[in-house]
Amino acid sequence: RKEVEQDPGPFNVPEGATVAFNCTYSNSASQSFFWYRQDCRKEPKLLMSVYSSGNEDGRFTAQLNRASQYISLLIRDSKLSDSATYLCVVNTNAGKSTFGDGTTLTVKP
Amino acid sequence: DTGVSQDPRHKITKRGQNVTFRCDPISEHNRLYWYRQTLGQGPEFLTYFQNEAQLEKSRLLSDRFSAERPKGSFSTLEIQRTEQGDSAMYLCASSLELDRNEQFFGPGTRLTVL
Numbered sequence: 001r002k003e004v005e006q007d008p009g010p011f012n013v014p015e016g017a018t019v020a021f022n023c024t025y026s027n028s029a030s031q032s033f034f035w036y037r038q039d040c041r042k043e044p045k046l047l048m049s050v051y052s053s054g055n056e057d058g059r060f061t062a063q064l065n066r067a068s069q070y071i072s073l074l075i076r077d078s079k080l081s082d083s084a085t086y087l088c089v090v091n092t093n094a095g096k097s098t099f100g101d102g103t104t105l106t107v108k109p
Numbered sequence: 110d111t112g113v114s115q116d117p118r119h120k121i122t123k124r125g126q127n128v129t130f131r132c133d134p135i136s137e138h139n140r141l142y143w144y145r146q147t148l149g150q151g152p153e154f155l156t157y158f159q160n161e162a163q164l165e166k167s168r169l170l171s172d173r174f175s176a177e178r179p180k181g182s183f184s185t186l187e188i189q190r191t192e193q194g195d196s197a198m199y200l201c202a203s204s205l206e207l208d209r210n211e212q213f214f215g216p217g218t219r220l221t222v223l
Binding site for chain 2: 004008032034042043044045046049087091094095096097098099100101102
């Protein structure tokens with residue numbers, strides 16, 4: 001079993017739709033959590049950190065459930081430019097980062 | 110551009126040759142990471158440095174791989190006796206040693222081993 005698991009998708013949604021991605025992690029000692037976005041053949045870019053209380057950045061909302069070891073990302077009012085692969089990342093206190101394999105989103109007109 | 114830079118961007122080599130990649134992190138960042146990524150997979154952790162100290166190395170990393178960060182600034186990743194299975198994108202990231210450790214990635218070096 002992988003340390004960080006994501007549904008690979010693909011998710012194909014129309015513009016304006018709301019879409020949610022889930023991620024589970026196995027290391028209960030994990031300390032910090034992130035969502036990254038990766039466009040085809042480009043490097044990953046930090047989308048947002050994930051805080052225990054949940055946090056929102058414009059159309060994006062991230063949630064963390066430590067008890068269930070579960071992270072989510074919600075995208076509202078999807079845009080064509082949101083099409084990308086979304087990577088869930090989990091860090092230990094020692095500094096090691098573990099990435100999921102990503103969920104692919106395609107937003108269609 | 111004050112972001113993370115990597116050199117070269119592309120490398121094609123023959124099996125058995127040695128290759129070396131360079132990463133220049135964001136100047137004030139003291140942590141530097143190396144990852145490998147293949148198609149359809151997320152970045153796979155290889156190793157990381159805090160200043161010049163190599164603090165962790167993946168068990169998946171064979172003895173043919175070595176990384177250095179001699180002065181705590183730029184880093185090099187060397188692969189000796191390359192194999193076709195080494196073909197991948199090699200990504201470098203840097204971060205500040207803060208409690209959340211947000212990492213910023215360079216554009217990567219794409220290695221093709223023939």
